[in-house]
Amino acid sequence: MKSTMSVSVALVFLELFAISSFCSGNSYVxxxxxxxxxxxxxxxxxxxxxxxxxSWVVDGDCCKWAEVVCSNLTGHVLQLSLRNPFRNDLRYATTEYEDYMRSMLSGNVNPSLVDLKHLTHLDLSGNDFQGIRIPKYLGSLKNLRYLNLSGAEFAGIIPHQLGNLSNLRCLDLSWSEYALQVHSFSWLSGLSLLEHLDLSQMNLNKASDWLLVINSLPSLKVLKLSDCEIHHFPPLPSGNYSSLNALDLSKIIFITLFFNTAAGFLVSVI
Structure with missing residues (x-):
């Protein structure tokens, strides 16, 4: 009996010790x-x-690698920030622009990315993927809240699979030298939580439904369409625009602009 009680006491002590270590931040996964x-x-x-x-080496702890952020509780990869650390801005010194060019990642985005099932943040901006298409399998990362492909030099039509990212809050597909295209915005209607959308320098000539779909996004606060190719700007459909507070229409190519300003629609042109 005493032996059994001793074992029980020992187990309780070990459990309390584990809880204490976890609460004090000494536990690491x-x-x-x-x-x-x-x-x-x-x-x-x-x-x-x-x-x-x-720092990405075989048998290493990926939670300690550069550009990777993991959950302290589970060890799952939550954030992957592979953006170019240097800004592409010719106003800066030539040496810094050279650093920007040298720091570009290129090549291909391996489909293994979909195995990061808990990923909430993916940033590939400022790299040079040299005109490859945006991978359709990005639409399988269902937990993504932030996706930034700005200036990453993808080309072609935006894959409709991005519409599966129902948890997305921020989507930035801007400033590709290859002028990404959208033929229909129907996929965008599935992003009901989207707050920030940047489609700057995109070819929207064939997407006649773009304004109708964007009007249906209930959480949208920031919309950027700078330098887009839009040959027709349809009348604003009736709807509730109370959530939108910032709109960038600078440098739009050849548009006919007509706004039916709805009550409560406050726009700050950036």
């Missing part, structure tokens, strides 16, 4: 094997002339 392998496959398909991903 490293990355999962499957997610580490997914990131290593992603690295293999990327060209990285400045060795930005040098």
């Amino acid at each position: 490293g990355c999962t094997d499957s997610e580490r392998e997914a990131l290593l496959k992603l690295k293999q398909d990327l060209k990285d002339p400045s060795n930005r991903l040098g």
